[in-house]
Amino acid sequence: MKKNILILSLLVFFLAACSPQKEETPTLTPITLPAGYIPNVQFAPLYVAIEKGFYAAHGLDVSIDYNMETDNVALLGVGELDFAIASGEQVLLGQGQDLPVVYVLAWYQDYPVGVVSLAEKNIEQPSDLIGKKIGIPGLYGASYIGFRALLQANGLQESDMMLDSIGYATVEALVNDQEEAAVIYVSNEPIQLEAQGHSINTLRVSDYTDLVGNGLITNQKVIEENPELVRAMVEATLQGIRFTQQNPDEAFEICKKYVDNLADLSEEEQQVQRQVLDASIALYHIEQNGATELQTWQNMQSILLDMGLLTEELDLNQVYNNDYLPD
Secondary structure, three states: OHHHHHHHHHHHHHHHHHOOOOOOOOOOEEEEEEOOOOOOHHHHHHHHHHHOOHHHHOOEEEEEEOOOHHHHHHHHHOOOOOOEEEOHHHHHHHHHOOOOEEEEEEOOOOOOEEEEEEHHHOOOOHHHHOOOEEEEOOOOHHHHHHHHHHHHHOOOOHHHOEEEEOOOOHHHHHHOOOOOEEEEEOOOHHHHHHHOOOOEEEEEHHHOOOOOOOEEEEEHHHHHHOHHHHHHHHHHHHHHHHHHHHOHHHHHHHHHHHOOOHHHOOHHHHHHHHHHHHHHHOOOOHHHOOOOOHHHHHHHHHHHHHHOOOOOOOOHHHOEOOOOOOO
């Protein structure tokens, strides 16, 4: 009897050992990633990194939030966020307010701001802006700072022209002859104007000076307490950027899941949005692998000092960190 019980116990043990074991689902770290603006094809690398599982493969569950950029930097600085997407000047302005924010991955190597005009206005170089009426979203943010950088690089003053705060109705203002030129994002409004059949001239800030564009930022506390989390976010986001550059067709299809009404647009309207994506990709310069250089930060700081937005020079070595980029 005891022998039979022993044999039965061994059999149960053997069957249990041979039974397929249910794999535990790994726990992912939730990350809210503010991007600013609204859902748009320009955020394709983030959508790609989510949809293709790049974030998940690095143990991250990332959701995109859309808020004002300055709010995101402030929240990041006080530890209510771990990461955000922001442009270089916002990092410097945050540091100027003693917010320990740090730039860890350059997404846009070319600063995306420029000035567009209809070709008939004959604005072909920065000096042609003298005496012109120029529309601008407002005297704040990346658009204004980029515009001031363009002026500084060409020895011009804001007083040489007339600035008109018009919000984001740029295309309508130019077409209706309300403005002679307008400050824009080079991957957006110029595409829309050309799609409407207009010949245009675009002055790109990046053709005249190197500044720090949009990238991934974190704070010093996260870097000190969880450097592997920073590395994971950087590597997964960089994967999304690379995939988007190498597979724009698939990236655009992924955008349809995340950008409201994109899939419902007409074929012609979708083509315009695809061109916006292509123009955005051209600004990535992925061969630089997400790194920034001291000189670009010095250029940006010079603009902010000139504008009075910074009152003293910062220790730029505390502003950015390339250590978390893959080799």
